[in-house]
Amino acid sequence: MLTPNRHYGELKDSYLFARIAEKTADYLREHPGEKLLRMGIGDVSQPLCPAVIQALHGAVEDQARKETFRGYQSELGTDFLRAAIAEYYDGRGVSISPEEVFVSSGASDELGHILDLFDPACPALIPEPAYPAYVDASILAGRRIIHLPTGREGGFLPDPSGAKAGDLIYLCSPNNPTGSVLDRERLRAWVDHANRTGAVILFDAAYEAFISDPALPHSIFEIQGARTCAIEICSLSKTAGFTGTRVGYTVIPKELERGGMNLRQMWVRNRTTKSNGVSYILQRGAAAVFTPEGQKQIHETLDIYKRNARTLGETLDKLGIWYTGGKNAPYIWLACPGGMGSWAFFDRLLAEIQVVGTPGEGFGACGEGYFRFSAFGDPADTREACRRLETLLG
Numbered sequence: 001m002l003t004p005n006r007h008y009g010e011l012k013d014s015y016l017f018a019r020i021a022e023k024t025a026d027y028l029r030e031h032p033g034e035k036l037l038r039m040g041i042g043d044v045s046q047p048l049c050p051a052v053i054q055a056l057h058g059a060v061e062d063q064a065r066k067e068t069f070r071g072y073q074s075e076l077g078t079d080f081l082r083a084a085i086a087e088y089y090d091g092r093g094v095s096i097s098p099e100e101v102f103v104s105s106g107a108s109d110e111l112g113h114i115l116d117l118f119d120p121a122c123p124a125l126i127p128e129p130a131y132p133a134y135v136d137a138s139i140l141a142g143r144r145i146i147h148l149p150t151g152r153e154g155g156f157l158p159d160p161s162g163a164k165a166g167d168l169i170y171l172c173s174p175n176n177p178t179g180s181v182l183d184r185e186r187l188r189a190w191v192d193h194a195n196r197t198g199a200v201i202l203f204d205a206a207y208e209a210f211i212s213d214p215a216l217p218h219s220i221f222e223i224q225g226a227r228t229c230a231i232e233i234c235s236l237s238k239t240a241g242f243t244g245t246r247v248g249y250t251v252i253p254k255e256l257e258r259g260g261m262n263l264r265q266m267w268v269r270n271r272t273t274k275s276n277g278v279s280y281i282l283q284r285g286a287a288a289v290f291t292p293e294g295q296k297q298i299h300e301t302l303d304i305y306k307r308n309a310r311t312l313g314e315t316l317d318k319l320g321i322w323y324t325g326g327k328n329a330p331y332i333w334l335a336c337p338g339g340m341g342s343w344a345f346f347d348r349l350l351a352e353i354q355v356v357g358t359p360g361e362g363f364g365a366c367g368e369g370y371f372r373f374s375a376f377g378d379p380a381d382t383r384e385a386c387r388r389l390e391t392l393l394g
Contacts (some may be wrong), residue, residue, distance in 0.1 A: 010139050016132050016362030017041055020346075027350055036350075037385040040358040042176070042330065042374040044241045045381075046304060048285070049297035052240065055288035059281040070280040075271045077103025077249070081283045084290040085249050094221045096251055102267060103278050103286070106248040107206045107235035112137040114202060114231065114250065116270050117263055118168060125166025127158035128364030129177050129333075131204070134170045135364075143168075149366045156180045156324055156333065160193035169194060171220070172204040174211065177363045177372040178333040179325015181216050187223050194229035200258065201226075206235040206248075209302055211328045227253040231263070238330060238376070240289045240298045247278055247286040305330050308382040309375035315386040319393050330375045333360070337393055345371055353388035 020040055028034060048056075062068040076082070082098035089096040104110040111133055123144040126134050138145050146166045150156045156178040158171065171190060173182040182190070194201050201220065208218040220226045232251040236242035252264040271277075278286075288294045313326040316334055323334035336345040342359035349355040358374070360367030375382070 005140065007140050007142050011136055015136070016358070019362070020356065020358065023346070023350065024356055034354060036354050036356050037377070037381045037388070038356045039373045039377050039382070039385055040356045042238065042376050043243050044238060044305075044376045045378045046241055046301045048241050048245065049289075049294060049301060051288045051291060051294040051297055052285045056281060056285040059284035062284075063281065073277045073280050073283065075275045075277040076268065077101065077277065078280070078283045078287075081249075081287045084287045088290050089219065089221070089251075092218060092222070094219050096221065097254070100251055100253055100264060102250045102252065102271060103283060104233075104248045104250055105278055106237060106242075106246045107204060107233050108133055110233050110248060110250050111202065111204065112140075113270075113274070114233065114267075115141045115143070115168075116274075117266055118200070122167035123165075124168040124170065125163055125199075126170045129156070129360060129367035129370070130170065130364050131172060131176050132362065147364070149364075150178075151366060152322070152335070157182065157186060158190075159186070160189050163193065165197060165199075167199055169199050169201045170204070171201055172206075173217075174207040174325075174329035174331075176204075176207065177331055177358065177360070177367070179327075179329035179331040180333075181211065181213075181328045183215070184217055184223065187217055187220060188225075191220070191223045191225045191229060195225050198258065199229065200256070200263070201230040203230050203232045205232055207238055207329060208234065209239040209298070210306065210330050212306070213328050216328060221251070221253070227255055229256070231256070236286055236289055239302075240286075240294075241301065242286070245282060245285060247282050304379060305375045308377060308379055311379075311382055311386055312373055312375060315389055318390065321393070326375070332373045332375070334371050334373070336360075336369050336371050339369065342368055342371055349392075353385075353392050355385045355388060 081103055082101040085101045086096045086098045120142040123146050124138045125146045125148055127148040127150055146164050148158055148163055150158050157180050203220040211218055220230045220232055235248040252267050254264050256263045309326040312332050316323050321334050323332050326332040342361045346359045358372040360370030
């Protein structure tokens with residue numbers, strides 16, 4: 001008799017962003033024509049940069065001519081894109097070979113797929129507040145979760161000294177949702193912990209391009225010892241506006257082994273079995289991100305989001321509201337004023353000033369009483385939302 005995956009029944013009834021969408025849809029049905037200022041889900045508001053658009057058009061034209069037409073691509077990624085990504089790391093002083101780079105359809109997809117490398121009996125250590133996909137993907141895989149709470153007193157930074165044993169360790173820096181960033185000392189402590197215990201770190205570096213402080217690491221592979229204990233998962237979604245274009249990449253070092261098995265070789269086998277790769281057209285667009293012109297253009301766009309983050313931070317400073325993030329990160333994580341619950345604060349902002357954010361409770365129990373704003377919105381909308389916040393809470 002067919003038995004479905006019963007772990008689906010262990011998921012929360014409502015995924016965080018689905019509940020937000022439902023609440024905002026209900027509000028708009030009751031208030032037709034009302035404009036909402038959406039600062040919740042971290043979708044980008046600026047278009048793809050000209051270098052990427054030009055490359056995409058060129059790739060489409062390639063597909064129109066017999067002599068340049070491309071069919072199936074390597075399941076691991078094209079040579080030209082893997083080489084461009086390796087060169088990008090090299091520019092930051094990190095030696096990565098193209099063979100260690102795997103092109104994906106985005107970090108969210110890869111964070112779920114990568115669990116195939118590990119036995120379901122291996123528990124996952126997840127610092128909270130956490131991006132919900134970490135938890136849900138682990139539940140669907142039948143994996144036991146060890147929750148590692150973080151809090152305001154420690155700046156919402158996870159500390160390995162308080163970690164219980166976990167075979168897989170999820171780390172995200174800059175963090176979603178809190179905007180906190182692991183410095184070299186803290187990241188080195190995690191690398192040492194993983195090598196000492198035999199754990200593997202799944203390092204989510206989707207927001208590394210927002211780090212401006214030269215003292216802060218962009219990649220876990222800037223830390224000595226990481227090549228024997230870490231996998232890095234990256235995305236062009238926020239770096240280069242690929243939320244609707246879907247390209248990311250994963251780095252698995254050649255020397256990463258567990259139980260006598262090489263994880264990079266295992267991932268080659270996995271991808272050649274379960275994936276047909278990312279389209280040629282999208283990979284040409286992604287490769288343009290790593291050209292000098294592409295880097296210049298995407299950082300001009302990133303500066304727009306960084307200004308949004310500064311505007312939000314300045315507003316919260318005026319209001320005397322505690323927060324983390326906004327510096328070296330595109331998210332601001334604030335304490336709900338007056339001790340309000342996070343969903344109650346969501347409802348108040350929606351009803352009274354038509355601003356949509358993300359309740360902290362949706363990122364885990366220790367997110368209750370906190371709230372996330374995204375800096376990816378339109379600059380004019382961000383300024384207007386800040387004006388309304390000052391009026392409401394000032």
